[in-house]
Amino acid sequence: MKVMWINELNSLLGERKVIVKETTLNRLSKDYYWYSPVLFEALKEKVADCAVAPDTVDELKTVVSFAVKHKIPLTARGAGTGNYGQAIPLHGGIIIDLTKLNQMIEVSETSVKAQAGTKLGILEKELRRQGKELRIFPSTYATATVGGFLCGGSGGIGSIRWGGLWDGNVLGVTVMTIEEKPKLLTIKGEEIQNYIHNYGTTGIVTEAILPIELKQEWGQYIAYFPSFKEAVSFSDKLARDDSIIKRLISVCEWPIPKHFQPLKKYIRDGKSIVMLEVEEEAAGKLKRLAAEFSGDIGFEIPASSYQKGLKLSDFTWNHATLWAHKHGENLTYLQARFTSELIFQQMDRIREAFGYEVQFHFEYIKSKGEVIPSSLPIIQYRSKKRLYEIINFFESIGVAINNPHTYLLGFGGYNLRMEEIMKIKEENDPYHLLNKGKIPLPNKI
Structure with missing residues (x-):
């Protein structure tokens, strides 16, 4: 019985460390799944039986060993x-909150080693104090953790320069196996690929080594354009101009910017915008380039105020979806990749088919060195059936979809090496207790 094993866990760890309070447990059992109306309906009732927040790796081992002994599902979270x-x-079980494993262990000239629960915002702040910076991080970096980003993310701010997590942006991970006598595995090289964006299904990441770079002086800018196509044309040319060092190129068509309440006095009605982080000394080049496409830089935050107070990154990537969700009605999103040379034809066909039921938002990135117009379009949600009609239409015209409306690993469209991941799952988690049900293995879940 559940109560019996919770009592035993209390005896093992102490009652203070076993969280059963309903409000806290509900919070720790959820993420931002409610971005998707489909996931909201599927997951809103799911909750763990208890949660623990280990202070040390040894305490984490104790929890894992206990769970394996009693065959209790485990879900790690940042x-x-x-x-x-x-x-x-x-499937209920134990939530393992890793946020107390939050030490920055070592900084070298080219890398930082940190525990999985370390907040990326704290890491970035400390690195910048030392004249360094992270390569990439999500728009939620102020609260997101190292382990959460590696296991659940893909890219973000910095991806226009350095690519995604798969592009050499993780140098090593330490992973705990889910066995009665847990082992710590050191993963490096090509094998790291099997631990990125795998929802933490193949082991608990306890530490990671990330590449770092010399600190840049980033200015933040909003460029305004009469039309979205001019904004995209500007962004595409900027993305390919290696003489301008950039960290962020985020493009939103009107009416998406009207949802950005803290930017309200800087937003121009009817204008598409490009939000930018660009090396400050390139500001002149940036303004001249914007003018080529009938745009102008109408708002600036100097490098001296970077990551202090108002931050444009708080309105980019899926933060744009968050603002739309907060201040719009029945809005959700997709994750898509357009074809650079066909982008305007693809946009025209989508607009013709769906009007402003689909609103365009692009994040320019590099993937394996190639510039990609990655997209997080805002979708007016009408029904699950209609949502999948839109997804099918996107795919029919060559727009790739990473579907954010499924919780099943490998079903969202990311190019994951599922055969290797399943093999590692068998080795590292032989009882299939870790994040149970997220990998659809026959007869195992």
Whole structure:
């Protein structure tokens, strides 16, 4: 019985460390899954039986060993800023809150080693104090953790320069196996690929090594354009101009910017915008480039105020979805990749088919060195059936979809090496207790 094993866990760890309070347990059992109306209906009732927040790796081992002994499902979580239900327990069990494993262990000239629960915002702040900076981080970096980003994320601010997590942006991870005598595995090289964006299904990441770079002086800018196509044309040319060092190119068509309440006095009605982080000394080049496409830089935050107070990154990536969700009605999103040379034809066909039921939002990134117009379009949600009609239409015209409306690993469209992940799952978690149900293995879940 559940109560019996919770009592035993209390005896093992002390009652203070076993969380059963309903409000806290509900919070720790959820992430930002509610971005998706589909996931909201599927996951809103899911909750763990209890949660623990280990202070040390040895205490984490104790919890894992106990769970394996009693065959209790485990779900590891960081800050819960993921959007696909990655950190939601499907079968109850124990939530392991890793946010107390939050030490920055070592900084070298080219890398930083940190525990999984370390907040990326704290890491970035400390690195910048030392004249360094992270390569990439999500728009939720103020609260997102190292382990959560690696296991549930893909890219973000910095991806226009350095690519995503798969592009050499994780140098090593330490992973705990889910066995009665847990082992710590050191993963490096090509094998790291099997631990990125896998929802933490193949082991608990306890530490990671991330590449770092010399600190840049980033100015933040909003460029305004009469039409979205001019904004996209400007962004595409900027993305390919290696003489301008940039960290962020985020493009939103009107009416998406009207939802950005803290930017309200800087938003121009009817204008599409590009939000930018660009090396400050390139500001002149940036303004001349914007003018080529009938745009102008109408708002600036100097590098001296970077990551202090108002931050444009708080309105980019899925933060744009968050603002739309807060201040719009029945809005959700998709994750898409347009074809650079066909982008305007693809946009025209979508607009012709769906009007402003689909509103365009692009984040320019690099993937394997190639510039990609990655997209997080805002969708007016009418029904699950209609949502999948839109998804099918996107795919029919060559727009790739990473579907954020499923919690099943490998079903969202990411190019994951599922055969290797399933093999590692068998080795590291032989009883299939970790994030149970997220990998659809026959007869195992």
